[in-house]
Amino acid sequence: MSRRVEAVVAHLEAAIAQGRYASGTRLPAERVLGVALGVSRATVRDALAALVSRGLLQRRQGDGTYVNDQADRQMAEVWADMAERHPALQGDLIEFREMLESRAAALAATRHDARDRERLLATLAAVDAAYDGEDRAAQIRSDVAFHRAIAEATHNPLFAYLMTSLLRLLHEHVQLSLAGLAPHSDTARQLRLQHRALAEAILARDPERARRCAGSHIDFVGVRLNAMPRPARERQPGGDGHRD
Template identity: 40%
Template sequence: MNRIQPSAIRLVDSVVTELENQILDGALRPGDRIPSERKLAEDFGISRQSIREAIQKLVAKGMLVTRHGGGTTVTDRLDAPFVDPWYDLVKDHPMLPRDVLEFREMLDGQAVQLAAERATDLDIERLNQAFTRLDTAFGTNDLDECIEADVAFHQTIAEASHNVLIGHLTSSLLRVIHDHVSNNLKHLQSTPKEWARLRKQHRTIWMAIKDKKPTQANIAVKAHSEFVREILVNSALDESRRLSALRRVNSNAP
């Protein structure tokens, strides 16, 4: 067996570290296909054999998945060990909507403040694209696109905070947050005045980050959270009244 020289080992480890950092920073996302061995070898200036060994290490760690004929991708199960059992446990808990909102108030508040302080020019460009997509979606009747764009906007902010834990914790909880956003938007879409308020709130958050105003960004998120809290209360009241009316109808049925 040929022994790998220490310098070769260091080269392999440097590739592993760089690809791990790209995954942690969100440059490579779950499901993304990584560049070919040839392209990576050119980028790093090392042999394809070293690239192959680095990829094998990341596959062994569970960060990459290699499929026959499908190339190598970032695993879309990075967050599964945390999310799946936790989500299955709490998804039907009656306090989940409130608890998710409280968690988002803490997480989003810190994320926007840090994003306003730390966002690079590239982050600002990505945020502009995410906001443009969101604002365009809110001008249509495509609820599914509104939900996806809303979640993506907040995730982009989390990544622009340049805090690895915030970025990945937000990503890990996307399933819960997606359902939370979905329920809120379904309730709001039928009330144009409130829909317009929500649309304006997102613009205010985005402009505060773009203008590098952390305090204003935090205030804007708090106002957004208070508005969503109000919507949750009203939605719960509407549902309670609907069920009450339904019980009366059923009780009078022959």
């Protein structure tokens, strides 16, 4: 596989992971994609073929290339089975999310650019607006978009891919949601303050403060909102066992 084909494959994988091409969506024509990405139609065709072979896309004769929703159904079955076999899965997922988001926040603080700053401020404003109301779907969308904006600001596509997959899992498959809150409740107020503190730390280019804010936010989500006991942590050599 040539480097250009690999680059198109990576671009499309990230676009699908980030929701720009949702399950069941038809992709633009090969010629259109080629012009948009600055590559030949043949390069696009080879990239699409690679993604079809991986099961991410499907070709429909005479109708184009679509994002395969079969993968989503299979993944839902996998997570449902895992949740049944592992009663502590929700707590394990929160623990993993803490590790992932703390690192992502620290990287975003050092790597974000002007476009990331604009996106982060826009998603933060959307979070505030959503938690001013009682629309559960809007709360979920805004929360996912905010955390995805942080992941994208790392400029490491794996963070965006993992973050999107994990948040989708938490909200859709394990039903671990921070939404559906009364707009003026203490919990909603705390969430808005935590999101704002996290964004401010990232935009101030303070990676250590960003890491702490992200960790504290995930602790709040896991313990307060979902009434989960935190997994016991081993004391680090030379440390006092406290995060903040």
